[in-house]
Amino acid sequence: xxxxxxESIHIETLDETxxxxxxxxxxxxxAEAFAKAIDKIVKANYGSSKSKxxxxxxxxxxxxxxxxxxxxxxxxxxxxxxxxxxxxDDTTKANxxxxx
Numbered sequence: 001x002x003x004x005x006x007e008s009i010h011i012e013t014l015d016e017t018x019x020x021x022x023x024x025x026x027x028x029x030x031a032e033a034f035a036k037a038i039d040k041i042v043k044a045n046y047g048s049s050k051s052k053x054x055x056x057x058x059x060x061x062x063x064x065x066x067x068x069x070x071x072x073x074x075x076x077x078x079x080x081x082x083x084x085x086x087x088x089d090d091t092t093k094a095n096x097x098x099x100x
Contacts, residue, residue, distance in 0.1 A: 031070060031073070031074050031077075032077075034074065035074055035077045035078055035081060036081075038078055039078070039081045039082060042082055055079055055082070055083055055086070056075070056079070057100070058071075058072050058075035058076050058079070058100055059071065059072060059075065059100075060100045061100060072100070076093075076096065076097055079096075080093055
């Protein structure tokens with residue numbers, strides 16, 4: 001019995017842009033790099049098949065905990081990248097985000 005292993009892929013890291021005011025890396029760049037890495041993995045695993053993974057709705061964000069905002073935005077970005085046919089313009093993206 002053989003078990004199929006997913007192909008190993010190389011994920012290029014993006015250069016970190018220093019935040020000049022704090023002397024640290026910009027979390028938005030890190031989140032963007034993470035979203036792109038996830039997108040590459042999804043495309044590598046599902047690129048050859050016709051079916052796409054089901055669109056997972058992001059966890060609702062009501063503003064009560066500002067620490068959850070980054071996760072909410074990342075989840076939305078992942079959906080936008082994985083389903084470009086559903087989010088073709090900024091208006092569609094904004095309406096999607098506002099619905100949560």
